[in-house]
Amino acid sequence: MDRTADRLLRFYHSSPGTGTRVASIDLRGLPEFERAFLAFVWSPDEIRFHCGPRGVEVGMLQAVGVPSPVSFRVGRDGTVFQLGDVGLQVMGVRVQQSGKHVLAPTALEVWQSTLQAVELLWTGKSDQGFIFEVLQATSSLSMLVTGLENYGKTRLLEIETEGITPDASALFTAFSSRAERESGRFAELQTQATATGQSIFATVVDNVRINFQNFDDLKRAFRASYGIKVGEIGVDTAVLGELRRLIGYRHRIVHVSPLLAMLNQDKVPPDEPVFANRALSERAVTVFRSVVEALHKASTDIRPQP
Secondary structure (H helix, E strand, O other), rough: OOOOOOOOEEEEEEEEEOOOEEEEHHHHHOOOOEEEEEEEEEEOOOEEEEEEEEOOOOOOEEOOOOOOOOEEEOOOOOOOEEOOOOOEOOOOOOEEEEOOEEOOOHHHHHHHHHHHHHHHHHHOOOOOOOHHHHHHHHHHHHHHHHHHHHHHHHHHHHHHHHHOOOHHHHHHHHOOOOOHHHHHHHHHHHHHHHHOOHHHHHHHHOOOOOOOHHHHHHHHHHHHHHOOOOHHHHOOHHHHHHHHHHHHHHHHHHHHHOOEOOHHHHOEEEEOOEEOOHHHHHHHHHHHHHHHHHHHHHHOOOOOOO
């Protein structure tokens, strides 16, 4: 909370999953009083702020939060950072101290920067004809898959910082080998977590092999950790199938050529050819965005267990 010089009382609420929101009440709309009654409500959907003279049942003012131009973040060392201000936009802020990450962009910020990068890429021009459009399309697809990968890992870890307890044991079981499970590797990771001051869940994520570019791995990680079933987050099955195909095209781009004009050449015929062009890129943005937004909402809807 803070109060401005012109008697505006502001309540800020910040969370990695929702960003920073602010609800403001103009104290000049209240009668003179010595003791205040303040009430705060926050959820993934909204924040509300109530203020009025203590002991008076009528005349209380209420404000509903809006996205704040000022962002607040808590670093891994407990430091509170203010990012940006009115008329001053910042993005992708990272802070390191003594070689260790103290602050990094949230999952949502990582994803939004990916969409911005794709949009910026398509403002480019060239006199090289259709081949430049092919390069724009293949680069866009590569960035979207990388964006999904970074979002997935970052979000998996940051949900824990929002007060939700993940199932570290289930995640370890889902991604470890039988030999690792039988050798007591999980107990070793618990000891390592205690020694480093890191949570056991974050330690497991750092020490098992989760390929977030693999859609099956992403699904398994969120289900094991938090019980989120990606197939049940409200995205049509056909869209999820389309996402898989687009990820497969990205792998061909990386392993064959960034100038691959026909992305499914290995399946034509009998399949119809899929060309790397602007229309494909725009469709890919729609598909990836729908999956990330639905997954993000499912993750913010989780409630802490008593």
